[in-house]
């Protein structure tokens with residue numbers, strides 16, 4: 001086998017409860033991840049060195065050196081296998097870069113799946129998950145897909161039961177936000193407000209809404225503790241979120257560390273209407289319709 005292509009979805013966080021800052025610089029989380037139908041594609045081709053090329057949506061903002069998360073993942077996998085494997089990775093991006101939708105993590109997960117296949121390693125998902133957690137807190141979920149709750153840094157995952165499909169509209173912003181900067185701003189705001197930071201807990205109404213496939217209840221239960229920090233750093237997001245609510249979104253929130261905003265619709269038709277209204281209102285660089293949950297990456301023919 002000379003070449004393997006893997007398609008990998010973006011995520012939105014349905015609940016992001018941020019606990020106290022830990023000694024290692026991370027925060028303990030309750031992070032409800034939900035994979036949605038915006039996909040990057042990674043093609044791995046056998047080669048002697050380790051190289052990467054990035055194409056598509058904001059490709060110029062993604063490093064093409066050893067800082068690239070997909071290359072870091074491929075190198076870590078080769079290290080785990082104890083061999084000096086080589087690969088050329090081509091990443092075709094549709095997931096917004098530094099947008100709070102785990103695009104870099106998705107590419108790293110896709111590289112693990114593609115190289116595992118290309119190099120004939122046959123490692124089980126559990127092994128890939130361990131390597132993934134060292135690359136980034138969101139990479140294990142990017143391997144799993146579907147809907148899952150992450151604890152610890154977000155890397156300890158339990159899949160969640162979900163009925164039906166949820167329809168989303170994503171409003172993309174101009175430029176990205178650094179995850180570390182948004183977490184630091186969250187800490188700063190909490191300290192300035194004299195807030196006592198509670199231990200994070202999964203919201204029972206949110207889990208019940210997912211089990212029941214109840215979009216209205218899910219919309220009311222969406223929450224993101226990073227949202228005040230993202231809005232503080234990017235004031236224009238307040239207007240984007242308000243516009244979505246005004247146009248009838250069942251729920252509106254910043255996706256992860258932002259700056260992408262996510263709006264929940266009641267149906268595919270409602271999502272189209274909401275997307276058209278948001279475009280018209282000119283509150284986003286671009287507007288994308290998607291649905292979730294969708295499965296995680298698997299090697300093989302890419303669906304049309």
Ligand code: C5P
Nearest residue numbers: 025026027029136137153154179180183
């Ligand atoms: O794990 P990852 O490299 O994606 O995290 C990026 C940054 O986000 C970390 O350096 C840290 O500042 C912040 N972070 C955090 N707590 C988490 C996950 C990420 O503070 N649970």
